[in-house]
Amino acid sequence: MIFAKPSARTRVSFETGFEWMGGHALFLGPNDIGIGKREAIKDISRLFSRYNDLVMARLFDHDHITELAEYASVPIINGLTDYNHPCQIMADIFTVWEHRADLEDLKVVYIGDGNNIVHSWLHLAMRFPMHFVCSCPEGYEPDPDTIQKARDVGISNVEVIYDPNLAVKDADVVYTDVWASMGKKDETDMREKIFKDYQVDESLMESSGKHTFFMHCLPAERGREVTDGVMEADYSIVFDQAENRMHVQNAIMVYLSENK
Numbered sequence: 001m002i003f004a005k006p007s008a009r010t011r012v013s014f015e016t017g018f019e020w021m022g023g024h025a026l027f028l029g030p031n032d033i034g035i036g037k038r039e040a041i042k043d044i045s046r047l048f049s050r051y052n053d054l055v056m057a058r059l060f061d062h063d064h065i066t067e068l069a070e071y072a073s074v075p076i077i078n079g080l081t082d083y084n085h086p087c088q089i090m091a092d093i094f095t096v097w098e099h100r101a102d103l104e105d106l107k108v109v110y111i112g113d114g115n116n117i118v119h120s121w122l123h124l125a126m127r128f129p130m131h132f133v134c135s136c137p138e139g140y141e142p143d144p145d146t147i148q149k150a151r152d153v154g155i156s157n158v159e160v161i162y163d164p165n166l167a168v169k170d171a172d173v174v175y176t177d178v179w180a181s182m183g184k185k186d187e188t189d190m191r192e193k194i195f196k197d198y199q200v201d202e203s204l205m206e207s208s209g210k211h212t213f214f215m216h217c218l219p220a221e222r223g224r225e226v227t228d229g230v231m232e233a234d235y236s237i238v239f240d241q242a243e244n245r246m247h248v249q250n251a252i253m254v255y256l257s258e259n260k
């Protein structure tokens with residue numbers, strides 16, 4: 001497990017999950033191997049392929065994980081890049097299915113920064129029919145090419161709606177994430193002003209007009225993107241999401257081990 005960024009859930013869920021399945025997971029933090037700095041990514045990739053059956057990496061630059069995969073002879077699992085977070089969204093859709101019992105006519109509304117979580121929802125919308133809405137301030141939309149690709153596939157309704165009160169109408173799920181992701185923390189004060197109308201509070205949840213689940217990939221900054229009341233509400237399924245990271249990732253690791 002290579003981590004160029006901090007982590008609680010990804011580290012613990014992968015490490016615990018792999019050990020439960022009889023494996024041994026090795027944690028390499030930001031100062032351990034210096035991927036791309038002390039040693040070229042393509043060299044780390046070939047080296048680790050000689051020692052390990054699977055590699056999970058959390059890196060900044062998305063090109064770095066694709067380079068890691070290009071040179072590896074073992075499966076490489078994306079544990080988050082600046083561009084996307086696929087393991088998170090696979091656990092999320094599993095959690096929605098667990099709580100909703102089916103995934104028919106699903107409307108997911110993401111409120112906040114058009115970040116790596118949104119890109120993974122858009123990738124899911126390319127493979128799975130849904131109504132996906134991103135509600136963000138102007139200038140903070142997700143990558144336009146990824147939006148276009150999701151629309152071009154033609155199986156999902158993908159919208160950007162700037163007004164969060166309009167966006168949440170009839171939502172099955174309201175989802176948010178921190179306003180300043182890892183690597184953007186120096187913009188926290190500026191973003192707090194820009195995103196102030198995008199806080200998920202009790203009144204926004206009620207304005208969906210139906211029973212709506214609240215989801216957050218965590219860690220949450222209570223009082224910023226979400227209120228304490230929403231985090232603690234009966235409709236909040238954030239800890240089921242977090243638990244499911246482990247079960248879904250275990251399934252991903254078994255699948256990759258059997259389909260190398």
Ligand code: CP
Pocket residue numbers: 006007008009010011080088217218219
């Ligand atoms: N959601 C998530 O990936 O959490 P961590 O950053 O703590 O791993």
